[in-house]
Amino acid sequence: MNKVLVMVAQRIALGLLTLFVVSAIIFLAVELLPGDIATEILGQTATPETVAAIRRELGLDQPAYIRYFEWLLGVVQGDFGRSLATDREITELIGARLLNTLFLALVAAAVSVPLAIGLGVMAALYRNSTFDRSVNIFTLSAISMPEFFIAYMLILFFAVRIGWFPSLSKVDLDQPLFDRLYAVALPAVTLTLVIVAHIMRMTRATIINLMSSPFIEMATLKGLPPWRIVVRHALPNAWAPIVNVVVINLAYLISGVVVVEVVFVYPGLGQLMVDSVVKRDLPVVQACSLIFAATYIVLNLTADILSIVSNPRLLHPR
Amino acid sequence: MTTNGNSGPAEPLLQIRGLRIEGQSQEIWQEIVKGIDLTLQRGEILGLIGESGAGKSTIGLAALAFARGGCRITGGEVIFDGEDLLKLPERRRRAYRGKRIAYVAQSAAAAFNPAHRLIDQYIETAVTHGVMSEKQARQEAVELYRQLQLPDPETFGQRYPHQVSGGQLQRAMVATAMACKPDLLVFDEPTTALDVTTQIEVLAAIKDTVRKYDTAAIYITHDLAVVAQLADRIMVLRYGELVEEGNTRELLENPRKSYTRKLLAVRGLRKDEERGETSLLTISNISAAYARSAMVLRDVSIRVPEGRTVAVVGESGSGKSTLARVITGLLPPLEGSISLRDQVLPATLSARNKDTLRRVQMIYQLPDTALNPRQRVRDIIGRPLQFYLGLTGRKRRERVKELLEMTELDERYLDRYPAELSGGQKQRVCIARALAAEPDLIICDEVTSALDQLVAEHVLRLLLRLQRELKVSYLFITHDLATVNAIADDVVVMCEGRIVEQGPKTEVFTPPHEDYTQILLDSVPEMDPDWLDRVLEERKTVPAA
Numbered sequence: 001m002n003k004v005l006v007m008v009a010q011r012i013a014l015g016l017l018t019l020f021v022v023s024a025i026i027f028l029a030v031e032l033l034p035g036d037i038a039t040e041i042l043g044q045t046a047t048p049e050t051v052a053a054i055r056r057e058l059g060l061d062q063p064a065y066i067r068y069f070e071w072l073l074g075v076v077q078g079d080f081g082r083s084l085a086t087d088r089e090i091t092e093l094i095g096a097r098l099l100n101t102l103f104l105a106l107v108a109a110a111v112s113v114p115l116a117i118g119l120g121v122m123a124a125l126y127r128n129s130t131f132d133r134s135v136n137i138f139t140l141s142a143i144s145m146p147e148f149f150i151a152y153m154l155i156l157f158f159a160v161r162i163g164w165f166p167s168l169s170k171v172d173l174d175q176p177l178f179d180r181l182y183a184v185a186l187p188a189v190t191l192t193l194v195i196v197a198h199i200m201r202m203t204r205a206t207i208i209n210l211m212s213s214p215f216i217e218m219a220t221l222k223g224l225p226p227w228r229i230v231v232r233h234a235l236p237n238a239w240a241p242i243v244n245v246v247v248i249n250l251a252y253l254i255s256g257v258v259v260v261e262v263v264f265v266y267p268g269l270g271q272l273m274v275d276s277v278v279k280r281d282l283p284v285v286q287a288c289s290l291i292f293a294a295t296y297i298v299l300n301l302t303a304d305i306l307s308i309v310s311n312p313r314l315l316h317p318r
Numbered sequence: 319m320t321t322n323g324n325s326g327p328a329e330p331l332l333q334i335r336g337l338r339i340e341g342q343s344q345e346i347w348q349e350i351v352k353g354i355d356l357t358l359q360r361g362e363i364l365g366l367i368g369e370s371g372a373g374k375s376t377i378g379l380a381a382l383a384f385a386r387g388g389c390r391i392t393g394g395e396v397i398f399d400g401e402d403l404l405k406l407p408e409r410r411r412r413a414y415r416g417k418r419i420a421y422v423a424q425s426a427a428a429a430f431n432p433a434h435r436l437i438d439q440y441i442e443t444a445v446t447h448g449v450m451s452e453k454q455a456r457q458e459a460v461e462l463y464r465q466l467q468l469p470d471p472e473t474f475g476q477r478y479p480h481q482v483s484g485g486q487l488q489r490a491m492v493a494t495a496m497a498c499k500p501d502l503l504v505f506d507e508p509t510t511a512l513d514v515t516t517q518i519e520v521l522a523a524i525k526d527t528v529r530k531y532d533t534a535a536i537y538i539t540h541d542l543a544v545v546a547q548l549a550d551r552i553m554v555l556r557y558g559e560l561v562e563e564g565n566t567r568e569l570l571e572n573p574r575k576s577y578t579r580k581l582l583a584v585r586g587l588r589k590d591e592e593r594g595e596t597s598l599l600t601i602s603n604i605s606a607a608y609a610r611s612a613m614v615l616r617d618v619s620i621r622v623p624e625g626r627t628v629a630v631v632g633e634s635g636s637g638k639s640t641l642a643r644v645i646t647g648l649l650p651p652l653e654g655s656i657s658l659r660d661q662v663l664p665a666t667l668s669a670r671n672k673d674t675l676r677r678v679q680m681i682y683q684l685p686d687t688a689l690n691p692r693q694r695v696r697d698i699i700g701r702p703l704q705f706y707l708g709l710t711g712r713k714r715r716e717r718v719k720e721l722l723e724m725t726e727l728d729e730r731y732l733d734r735y736p737a738e739l740s741g742g743q744k745q746r747v748c749i750a751r752a753l754a755a756e757p758d759l760i761i762c763d764e765v766t767s768a769l770d771q772l773v774a775e776h777v778l779r780l781l782l783r784l785q786r787e788l789k790v791s792y793l794f795i796t797h798d799l800a801t802v803n804a805i806a807d808d809v810v811v812m813c814e815g816r817i818v819e820q821g822p823k824t825e826v827f828t829p830p831h832e833d834y835t836q837i838l839l840d841s842v843p844e845m846d847p848d849w850l851d852r853v854l855e856e857r858k859t860v861p862a863a
Contacts, residue, residue, distance in 0.1 A: 212387065213428070214423060214425065214428035214429045215428065215429055215430060215431040215432070217386070217423075217429075218421070218423055218429040218430070218431075219431070220384065220415070221379075221382055221384060221415050221416065221420075221421040222415060222416035222420075222421075222442070222443045222446075223411075223412040223413065223414065223415030223416035223417055223443070223446070223447060224412070224416070224442065224443075224446055225412065225446070228446065232434075232442075233431050233433075236431075236433035236434070237431070237432065237433050312432055312433055312478045312480065313432070313478075313480050316477075316478050316480075316481060317481075
């Protein structure tokens with residue numbers, strides 16, 4: 001057990017280090033963006049004196065590394081600074097948006113992950129059958145289309161033609177749960193279509209690969225039915241690769257939703273980031289990027305830890 | 319053992335008639351079992367023996383109406399208890415598998431699912447087939463674990479497969495196969511992967527269990543001495559055909575076919591030992607360990623004379639292979655030194671120069687993994703010629719041919735890939751590659767363990783001839799005492815990283831021995847059907863050796 005703890009601790013330390021490096025890269029990248037916020041705020045006609053005054057007020061006259069460490073110090077304390085465009089606390093601005101994004105991701109994940117693993121198991125069980133082929137063709141087609149295309153097609157059919165679902169996903173925190181689910185139905189389906197293929201194919205491939213192991217032959221020779229062989233004997237040994245691909249897709253659900261959020265005008269973090277880029281509201285862009293990066297790192301860390309923990313050799317040492 | 323007490327000829331438990339099975343290799347279907355007939359009475363034990371490629375495992379699996387991927391049953395009948403299993407749909411075959419016919423695989427470590435506890439893998443057969451409740455299965459498991467002399471039978475099943483030793487795991491698999499008290503057990507080389515001292519325990523456990531429950535069994539092995547301990551009757555197979563069949567004692571005393579006689583004589587090769595005066599390799603007081611783990615070698619000193627063979631014997635885990643890693647420089651020792659002739663070898667690989675590297679070569683147990691599958695024989699042997707001796711072009715080509723000739727391989731193999739060679743041929747290529755460097759010492763790590771016995775004998779003869787001609791020394795690592803007899807001048811017996819006994823072969827192998835050497839020698843199966851019973855009897859009368 002100690003060995004597992006040490007390994008987990010190592011992974012966490014590595015994750016923190018990565019996050020630190022990423023924060024520096026984000027800051028540097030934003031720093032390199034062309035354009036100046038002061039002139040942006042004041043407009044083209046501003047006198048050099050007023051520009052300089054604004055820069056001093058915003059702390060932009062300080063050298064970059066000092067501003068970086070001040071920013072980092074704030075972030076660690078949960079303070080992302082103030083938005084340049086609206087002059088509101090960024091934490092406050094992001095809070096509700098982040099919850100919306102997480103809600104959408106949660107709904108999409110709750111549908112797609114069990115669906116994908118289930119389909120993968122079925123496809124492995126009935127491999128090379130019509131069912132297997134159809135699932136493969138359908139999921140691969142879905143992943144081959146750009147997500148905005150899928151989104152607009154869904155809007156065209158389910159919102160415009162049939163009118164079952166709204167084309168704009170308006171949500172707020174006071175809505176009852178069912179209304180919110182109804183509002184996010186189409187974006188959630190879009191995201192599901194995008195991620196099911198990866199997870200399903202990885203599940204299928206891993207299980208098929210395991211099906212040639214001696215312990216699967218042994219299970220067959222014990223007279224066990226095929227579904228039991230796959231679910232009880234193959235699947236538990238397939239967790240490590242499946243968890244990894246699931247997690248990569250979950251990370252995509254949070255940080256990759258920008259396009260989908262924009263199409264459905266969904267008030268999530270991705271939309272906020274796009275708006276802020278347009279307005280050159282750099283502190284907000286930085287904050288969003290850092291949150292996305294942190295999501296990736298935390299989820300991958302989780303995948304690593306789950307792979308370690310799902311290995312009986314590590315969990316139950318001799 | 320055979321229960322023929324009933325009046326009249328009882329209906330056989332299993333009757334296989336005209337069994338034909340095809341296997342696919344490189345897109346072509348070839349017949350690998352060519353019309354085999356087999357009859358097994360209730361409670362009878364039948365031994366199937368032959369080399370790899372004889373089709374014995376395939377026949378064993380066919381008794382469960384199962385064919386591995388890449389194989390298909392094309393003809394014949396498998397009549398079990400009056401029903402032709404081959405005519406049944408897969409769903410109805412499942413009702414027989416595990417419940418009435420059970421299988422014990424060669425490698426228990428691979429055949430147990432690493433993700434589940436042993437007890438869960440035991441009870442699932444009985445529960446899935448609806449033979450008994452989970453609770454009852456758990457109780458019976460403890461009973462069987464006790465019967466098979468597993469440690470702490472009450473809690474043994476709570477362990478995961480990686481938490482128990484190889485011999486215990488193999489016995490646990492016998493217990494698992496017995497879960498439904500089947501009428502027929504198919505044992506597929508269940509002791510081949512085990513050390514001799516462990517093999518004897520597993521053999522005894524199998525024999526006891528099969529006797530106690532009066533289970534019929536098909537016992538598949540390539541080792542005649544092993545099958546002689548268990549089987550009532552033996553079938554000798556070769557290339558998917560029956561060579562001869564007979565009562566165990568009759569077959570051993572009176573083999574009719576020359577192939578059977580060869581199998582019987584297989585452990586007979588013996589080298590007369592010679593003393594070597596000048597030392598080639600001197601290993602002094604070596605201790606070694608892998609990073610952060612316990613000591614693997616403790617204070618090991620060995621001397622290998624010029625042109626002689628020193629065999630290092632011991633069970634798995636005794637540190638034999640680690641010793642090879644230390645000598646080659648792959649694992650620097652913590653203490654001690656190694657010298658070749660009078661030159662002390664640097665401890666690490668990177669500190670040794672090309673000439674030192676050249677003088678110590680190695681041949682591995684598994685030629686499959688030791689040969690690059692993407693290189694032709696020509697390049698495999700040619701590489702050390704170029705690297706160590708700077709031979710290129712015509713000279714290199716000529717030398718490769720010479721080396722092939724020395725290792726008794728035909729020139730036409732030059733352009734083949736390893737996959738296109740048999741196991742014995744691959745090992746010869748490995749030998750040729752080692753010889754290419756013109757070494758003083760070749761470390762042979764279990765080089766014949768993965769080969770069939772007849773093939774192994776040919777490889778040993780080749781090594782002996784090469785030693786006579788080239789005066790090369792061998793450090794021969796093995797767990798098989800017959801191999802030691804065949805090739806060694808001196809013997810080193812190792813146990814848990816220490817040297818238990820060492821000296822000239824005849825001295826070590828004649829009493830009085832160290833206790834451990836005695837156990838090791840006693841555990842080697844003999845071509846005598848009474849050997850196992852006799853040894854077990856002796857062990858009982860001499861309390862706790």
